[in-house]
Amino acid sequence: MDRLDRDILGILREDARISYRDLGARVGLSANATADRVRRMRRDGVILGFTVVVDPAADTRGGLVVFIDLTLREGVSNEEFEQCVVRLPGITEVVHVTGAYDYLVRARAADAAALDALLRRLKREAGVAQSSTRIALRAANTAG
Secondary structure, eight states: OOHHHHHHHHHHHHOTTOOHHHHHHHHTOOHHHHHHHHHHHHHTTSSOOOOOOOOGGGOTTOSEEEEEEEEEOTTOOHHHHHHHHTTSTTEEEEEEOSSSOSEEEEEEESSHHHHHHHHHHHHHHSOEEEEEEEEOOOOOOOOO
16 A cells, blocks of 8 residues: 555545545546555455435434443353344444453344443353443434
8 A cells, every 4th residue: 555545545434335436536547547545455455435414313223322342251252152143133243352341232223221231241152251331322423
């Protein structure tokens, strides 16, 4: 990856819908050369995908968005935990982290009772020893 690739990535982080023509103009390349670079970065696994950032207030699914810090029980492997947790309803992201906890899980629960049920399943089925849950109140707009 060179400076142009890094510049392209920076612009795509701000606006993934920018045209190759406009993107190329910003980095000093033709639209075709820019498209070739983006395709190469996708093929090489540098760009994993494109996403949409949705205002949580506009999300019609409702319910609670929660962040759960988890510590695994002794003897539970990361692989066992990950295979189990990704199948649980409401789990939207699972991240292995450093620090006091083993994982950070992002999830959505319809209400407090659904959150309680999810936490109980994490402990019963996924090998979680300890958890600490935070409820998202609102998100700041970080998209350009």
